[in-house]
Amino acid sequence: MTKPYRMFNQKSKSETSYDAPSSGGGSASIIAAGTTLKGDITSSGDIRIDGTLQGNIHCTAKVVIGANGTVEGDISGQQADIMGKVNGTIKVKELLQLKGGSQVNGNLYATKLQIEPTASFNGQCHMNTGANGVLNAQANGVADRKSDKLVTA
Numbered sequence: 001m002t003k004p005y006r007m008f009n010q011k012s013k014s015e016t017s018y019d020a021p022s023s024g025g026g027s028a029s030i031i032a033a034g035t036t037l038k039g040d041i042t043s044s045g046d047i048r049i050d051g052t053l054q055g056n057i058h059c060t061a062k063v064v065i066g067a068n069g070t071v072e073g074d075i076s077g078q079q080a081d082i083m084g085k086v087n088g089t090i091k092v093k094e095l096l097q098l099k100g101g102s103q104v105n106g107n108l109y110a111t112k113l114q115i116e117p118t119a120s121f122n123g124q125c126h127m128n129t130g131a132n133g134v135l136n137a138q139a140n141g142v143a144d145r146k147s148d149k150l151v152t153a
Contacts, residue, residue, distance in 0.1 A: 033068050040073075047077075049084070056088070063092075067101065074106075082119075 028046035031037055035051035042058045049057075050066035057063055059077035069084035076091040083099040088106045090096060096110035098119040107123045115121060 031069075033066070065102075 028048055029041070029043055030048045031051045031053060033050040036054070037051065038054045040055045040058065041047060041053065044060045046062045046064070047057060047059050048064040048066060049069040049071060051068075052070045052072075054072045056073040057071065057075045057077065059075075061078050063075055063077040063080040065071055065075075065080075065082045065084045065086060067083040071084075071086045071088065074088040074090070075086065078092070079094045079096070080090060080092045081097045081099060082090070082102045082104060085103045086106065089109070090104065090106060091109040093111060095112040095114065096108060098104060098113075098115045098121060100116040100118040102116075102119045104119070104121045105123060108121070108125045109128075110126075111128045113125065113127055
């Protein structure tokens, strides 16, 4: 039995659980809430962690750590959105976003960094400013976006 023809080959909402843009040409890999994975992950497509990962992520696309996601290890990717907890080094070639409520303990390496006011970050930040050099900033506290100052403990 064949599926009914749909104009432009669109999937219905019930057939799609996660629509993430993928740089790798495939669909995103998801570690769902309630799942614990021990070991390293390597992927050329997007990765989303809503569960717990005890290991490293090596990705050539986007890495998303959901609000309930936890990573005990290092993360490397093209871009990253962190909403959950990360204990480890994060290396991103483009934009790294620490969303509200996220907790990161480890060093950050990114070309662009966006930290929301309620995000928590403890470690060193290394931002590439281009061909002219590297800007290094050390932080042990929470960024205060209202005054653009770093509040240290």
